[in-house]
Each structure stands twice: as structure tokens, then as C-alpha cells.
Amino acid sequence: DWTAESFVDTTVAGLQAQLGTDKVVLGLSGGVDSSVAAMLIHRAIGANLYCVFVDNGLLRKDEFEGVLDSYKTLGLNVKGVDAKDQFYHALAGLSDPEAKRKAIGKTFIDVFDQEAHLIENVAWLGQGTIYPDVIESVSVKGPSATIKSHHNVGGLPDFMKLKVVEPLNTLFKDEVRLVGRTLGLPNHILGRHPFPGPGLAIRILGDVTAEKVAILQQVDALFIDGLRREGLYDQVWQAGAMLLPVQSVGVMGDERTYERVVALRAVTSVDGMTADWAHLPYTFLADISNEIINKVKGVNRVVYDISSKPPATIEWE
């Protein structure tokens, strides 16, 4: 019988035999898979696992700092890298969704490659690849900011010449969560909604700027906090907000406003391949809409996306 405990025991012993005193570098994303992979390899080889967590400036509000702190508390040997400006620079002027994905993927590789070079004699690349990734091998819409889907970008960066260690590549997502729980990962990492590698860049329709990211982060945080407060977070599979390239007329006191529109999206799903829009309570939507318009400067209208997948996708880009 498969149990998380026996999987951990066997895998840790296997990793110790395989890796010996070698060094491993691993890119953390804040998501479940890379976090569990890191904890597992860390249990096997301790400080010889070098984790790199890149701030691409496209994460949720306060997420980089919060998650980095959790990783440190868990004892991981992790380096946080502030590469926000590099990503914003690479994204400047780009509106096409695939062009944005490519720019983000390439920048991630540049940053990661540079960091990998700072570790002397590193021999392995650790990855959080899980079994469904092995079967599908590419994400639904194109390259994510994970390393595995970038084999097709330009010439091979040096870190790609490393041997690869993927301790989760026989597991399904629910098993990964059980293993994570056994290893002591906190709920706020294990239970989090999926979040796309390109992050908020594909939720800002059109070109990405630091100012737009800041607006969307505030909207997203109010929405997600509201879902948690009302006990709705675990009932939806994924949720977030889209910043639309549209302004509309509003009124505030005696003043006419002409400001941005945001769309909220929440879906129920099993695997993201198909999805239904979440039938959130009207009272919740009403409160959240008021809160967003009152608190976020520059937004005067909130709409809710009632499209299912297919034919609509979960993300708008």
C-alpha cells in the first residue's frame, strides 16, 4: 500500500544514495510541487540543496516576502532574488500574450542561470515535475515560468547541462499534497490555488507596467482575502482578477470619473482542463465589488466573469 510516510522514507534513502555529497540547485515558485520537491531533497541532503526563489514582480501582493519567510522557517537553504526590474524591462511594450510568456520564460532562465553559476560545483538540477507533467510535458497554453517547459527556448543554458533529479515524477497532485503534509509544509502552501508561471502578466490585458501590477495586486488581494474570510476559498479551484485595457465612466460624489475596469474570475474544476464559473453568493460579490471600488484607486467598475471552459479559458490570455 502507498502511504506518504513510506514514500518519504524510501525516496529520502534513494536520494541519499543517488546524490551522496553532491550539490543540487532548485528553483522554487511558491507553488505546491516545487515546495514539496525541495522539502524532500532537503530531508535527504540538507544544506547541499540550494534553492533559488525569484521575485519576477508578477506575484500576488506580499507573496514573495511571505513565502520566502515560510521557506526559511522550514529550514530550507534558500536565496531570494529580486529580479522585478529585469522582468518589467523585458515586458516593456509587449501586449501579445505569447510574446509576454516568452519574455518571462527567457528572463527566468537568464536569472536562474546566473544564480546557478554562483554555486560552486553544483551537479544536479532539482525539479518538482509531477506525473501529469511527465505525460503532458507542456502546459496548456505554452511555456510556464518553470524550467521544464523551456527546452525549446534558444540555446541550452548551462544549468540545463546538469543532471536532473525529479523525486515527485511518479505522483499525482493529491499524493504530492499528502507527502507535503508529512514533511511539515504549512497549509497556506499546500492548499493554495494554482497560479500561472507568468503570474499577473497574463491577467493584465495588454502591456505590463509596475503601476498596473500594483493595482491588480490590490484588487486580487481583496478578492482572495474575501474568499478566505467567507470560507469560499477552498470551494473554488482557482480565483483571481483581470485588469482590462478599458476605462469606463463612473461617478464619485459630484465628480465624473473615467477609470479602469477589473474582472473577477473564480472557477470550479477538477484538473483545469474544463471548468465552470463559480456560483459565488450575490451578497459576497456585492460586498467585494464595493470594497474594491472604495479601496483601490484607479478602479471604478468591477465585473464578474460567468463563462465556462470550454469555450472560454480560465485565464483571459
Ligand code: XMP
Ligand atoms: P487556461 O487559461 O488555459 O488555464 O484555461 C488552465 C490552467 O493553466 C494555468 N495557466 C498557466 N500555467 N503557465 C502556467 O504555468 C502558463 O502560461 C499558463 N497559462 C494558463 C491557469 O492558471 C489554469 O490553472
